[in-house]
Amino acid sequence: MYVCICRQVTDAEIRELCGDGCVDFEQVQEKTGVASQCGKCFERANDLIEEIRHASSFSSAA
Numbered sequence: 536m537y538v539c540i541c542r543q544v545t546d547a548e549i550r551e552l553c554g555d556g557c558v559d560f561e562q563v564q565e566k567t568g569v570a571s572q573c574g575k576c577f578e579r580a581n582d583l584i585e586e587i588r589h590a591s592s593f594s595s596a597a
């Protein structure tokens with residue numbers, strides 16, 4: 536599913552980057568360009584990254 540239409544960034548791409556060590560929005564934006572055009576996807580992308588980070592901190596704590 537596309538998170539960012541302008542830059543054609545998908546949730547799968549963001550999940551993969553987070554799995555590869557991107558830890559915050561700025562790093563994901565640097566690699567993908569997400570939210571760098573119209574900016575309408577910023578909240579959605581940021582929420583997704585936070586959700587992934589939260590989920591991975593739970594799984595690494597278990």
Ligand code: FES
Pocket residue numbers: 538539540541542569570571572573574575576577
């Ligand atoms: S939808 Fe992401 S910058 Fe426009």
